[in-house]
Amino acid sequence: MQLAHTMLRVRDLEKSLNFYVNFLGLREVRRKVLGDEATLVFLTDASGHYHLELTHNHDGRDYKLGSQFGHIALTTDDLDSFIRKVIAKDWWYRESKPSSTSRYIFVHDPDGYDIEILQSQSGETFAVEHANITVKSIERAVKFFECAFPTWRVRDQGESKRKWLHFGGDTDYVAIEEALIDQPLDRGEYLRPDINHIGFTVSDLAAVKSRLLGAGYREGMHVEPEEGWLRAYFFDEDGFEWEFIEYLLK
Numbered sequence: 001m002q003l004a005h006t007m008l009r010v011r012d013l014e015k016s017l018n019f020y021v022n023f024l025g026l027r028e029v030r031r032k033v034l035g036d037e038a039t040l041v042f043l044t045d046a047s048g049h050y051h052l053e054l055t056h057n058h059d060g061r062d063y064k065l066g067s068q069f070g071h072i073a074l075t076t077d078d079l080d081s082f083i084r085k086v087i088a089k090d091w092w093y094r095e096s097k098p099s100s101t102s103r104y105i106f107v108h109d110p111d112g113y114d115i116e117i118l119q120s121q122s123g124e125t126f127a128v129e130h131a132n133i134t135v136k137s138i139e140r141a142v143k144f145f146e147c148a149f150p151t152w153r154v155r156d157q158g159e160s161k162r163k164w165l166h167f168g169g170d171t172d173y174v175a176i177e178e179a180l181i182d183q184p185l186d187r188g189e190y191l192r193p194d195i196n197h198i199g200f201t202v203s204d205l206a207a208v209k210s211r212l213l214g215a216g217y218r219e220g221m222h223v224e225p226e227e228g229w230l231r232a233y234f235f236d237e238d239g240f241e242w243e244f245i246e247y248l249l250k
């Protein structure tokens with residue numbers, strides 16, 4: 001199950017879009033006009049995973065703010081510059097007492113909904129963006145990744161000193177270069193200094209395994225299911241080892 005969207009009824013679409021898009025920096029991804037009845041505008045952030053659906057009923061009806069609805073929260077990397085923007089507009093806001101993990105303020109949207117703007121105190125975040133690997137054959141490597149990750153695609157490719165190709169999704173990928181020198185691979189024992197394997201998180205390990213086994217790829221070390229996660233290791237045709245991990249949501 002994944003969260004999809006939250007719907008808010010707004011009195012004045014233009015004012016609300018000015019707040020959510022121009023001020024908070026969300027982007028409009030879809031608009032649906034339901035005849036004379038209503039206009040729906042879907043907004044999202046850079047990740048695009050979750051939407052805010054603004055509903056504007058054309059008949060000019062008014063609303064009361066409910067006491068059961070609380071607020072919508074957005075994160076920012078720079079709360080101080082956001083506060084400066086709020087002060088410059090002379091808007092009402094309320095600042096929290098900072099805790100060790102976060103600090104936040106509340107502002108109101110044009111309809112009076114509470115909007116929380118939150119900055120985590122650790123600030124910096126880190127993630128692997130890509131791995132760059134020299135393989136024996138780009139064609140064979142792509143064949144393996146296409147089998148494991150059918151929704152990944154060739155993002156970029158070229159040839160300078162040697163052929164290279166980026167294969168992945170929007171935010172992460174493998175950069176594959178083709179070797180000019182052939183030498184045997186031994187990823188089995190991890191005895192020499194080398195990269196042993198690269199691990200990928202997947203949402204359905206059983207599906208990945210069945211595709212790879214079906215295509216004839218060899219499974220490596222067998223790991224029993226563990227609390228919170230499942231793992232599998234596979235070798236591609238050239239002997240590179242890859243790990244696939246599914247985190248189990250509680």
Ligand SMILES: [Fe+2]
Pocket residue numbers: 197199243
């Ligand atoms: Fe590992």
